[in-house]
Amino acid sequence: MKPLRMILVGVGTLSALAGGVALYIQLDSIPRYEPGRIRMKVGVTPERVARGRRSAMMLCVACHLDNATGALSGRRMEDLPPQFGVAVSANITQDDATGIGSWTDGEIAYLLRTGVARDGRYTPPWMIKLPTLADEDLKDIIAFLRSDDPLLRPVKARPAPSQPSFFTKFLCRVAFKPLPWPEKPIPQPDPRDPVAVGLYLVNSHAQCFGCHSRDFAKNDDLHPERSAGYLGGGNPMPDMLGRTIVTSNITFDETGIGGWSEDEFVRALRHGVRPDNAVLVYPMVPYPELSDAEARAIYAYLRTVPKIKNRVARALTPAVATTDAGKAAYYRYSCHTCHGDTGLGAFDLRQGPRNYPDDAELIAYIRNPERLKPGVKMPTWDGVIAEEDYAPLAAYVRTLGTSPP
Secondary structure (H helix, E strand, O other), X not given: OHHHHHHHHHHHHHHHHHHHHHHHHHHOOOOEOOOOOOXXXXXXXXXXXXXXXXXXXXXXXXXXXXXXXXXXXOOEOOOOOHHHEEOEOOOOOOOXXXXXXXXXXXXXXXXXXXXXXXXXXXXXXXXXXXXXXXXXHHHHHHHHHOOOOHHHOOXXXXXXXXXXXXXXXXXXXXXXXXXXXXXXXXXXXXXXXXXXXXXXXXXXXXXOHHHXXXXXXXXXXXXXHHOOOOOOOOOEEEOOOOOEEEOOOOOOOOOOOOOOOHHHHHHHHHHOEOOOOOEOOOOOOOOOOOOHHHHHHHHXXXXXXXXXXXXXXXXXXXOOOOOOHHXXXXXXXXXXXXXXXXXXXXXXXXXXXXXXXXXXXXXXXXXXXXXXXXXXXXXXXXXXXXXXXXXXXXXXXXXXXXXXX
8 A cells, every 4th residue: 555655645746736836827927038138220211111111011010000099009919819818919109108219229129039028028929029030121120110100109008918828828938938039140032032032921021820820839930831730721810709710721732722823822912802702801911011023922932832731611701680781791791800890890990981081982992992092901802892782881881980980
């Protein structure tokens, strides 16, 4: 009986230790680290600001834009996978007290590269890190953050603190750690090599791999190709309505985009419309910031990626029982996945009727928003929405603009 007693004592001791560790992790915050001291001064030129704004539109704006302020003053990220807890993005406007107005260029660069803020706080997986971004592209983003762009005007707002889950806190002790500051300069890819440009965009700049690989928790930021299910999709993500949307397989397997032509891929990526004329649904948004050449470079790179057989079921929008033709169209074309039920979702639709008071103008904007507002994150609906649906849809959208933004 003595060996059995010893085994039971050992098991009990281990259980108590495990419980104690779990309790400590639950009660403690995410670990802090010694912040880096990087000397850097970025020249804020119009050219740098323009390039940095383009990068920020792809990487930063979706999470940091608060529709209430119209600036990058932070918001609750409703589309964060629930296993990570509750995340609230930071205020990155030029306000000295609550934003990043008093940060040095080196402090901003260190946070973007490693995930460690100037006070040592580590930002968990919901903040995109840029460990392999080219040095010049990083400087462009910093120049934009220093600019007088309206998105960055000083806004005194202190968002509520994030509430990371036990899962996130645990991962921040065993898997999610600060990324290393690069040991040598990181150059931009050779623009004459489309595959190299595509690889850089997918892994470092646009960071397509982050969502389109199998699992956020198993991504490898330093070596994206080593991420589990690299670009094979299957990563469950909630939309603004709480539905689970599974990311698409973008390898060239028949279950992915193997049957897509280059032009079809460019249309989907830049304008949000699939080869079957269906519109991509949030959390996937169009990337009009990318040029045609860059989109074709991504296509060229994806053709070289090992194929993964993973058929992902498309998210279908359930029909809404209503006699209002405009409301029916609003849901049939999945407008609510980006704009919510009230017009205020990831993107605020309620200003549209004010900006385009004439029905013909509003319909022209819905048809081709990129033509009237370059860089807007809205699909090109021309050829997708049936002609008879435009007028009732515009009328319904106007009802969403009756509440103040």
